[in-house]
Amino acid sequence: AQKITQAQTEISVVEKEDVTLDCVYETRDTTYYLFWYKQPPSGELVFLIRRNSFDEQNEISGRYSWNFQKSTSSFNFTITASQVVDSAVYFCALSGSNNDMRFGAGTRLTVKP
């Protein structure tokens, strides 16, 4: 069975602080994909990144960076110099061999000015 755990239910930071959102996954598949989505108050899930199980290279996109470690089954997401517009619920998700995407419960990030 596939499972995503986002242990942090809510995080609150002050603008310009760095923040890391944790994601731990469980799967028996050898080939799988991990995703991060952002859900702002408007409700729409916005795709941020996709990472396959064979590519452990970290990725940086502007203020966003992702750390994928198969040894610890983690795919953590860091926002550098956070901004108020980063306030949202962030979901980590896993898609395996049956193409069934499983989402974590989400982490609500609040960035205060």
Add this chain to the structure above:
Amino acid sequence: EAGVVQSPRYKIIEKKQPVAFWCNPISGHNTLYWYRQNLGQGPELLIRYENEEAVDDSQLPKDRFSAERLKGVDSTLKIQPAELGDSAVYLCASSLDGSRTTDTQYFGPGTRLTVL
């Protein structure tokens, strides 16, 4: 390019009433998904379509929920009759080819259903 379109955005109904949600996927996307998102939780898949065919409806409560995707483009999700526990956000997503694990799903804004 237009994203996934859903309507209505909000719906309030009395229990036992029927309700329907509509979704138009991104042009050219063959796969369409309906998810339900309960408050404080992540989305959970209800049904997945590959073109007109429902290829995964194992999580769809078939006693009261039904869905269709005529002509392999837009789709309708119906609940009849609605129960209090159906209050949630219903999200539609689409992807180019959901048969591939590599596929990325793009989501619409959702329909927030409140059953009174």
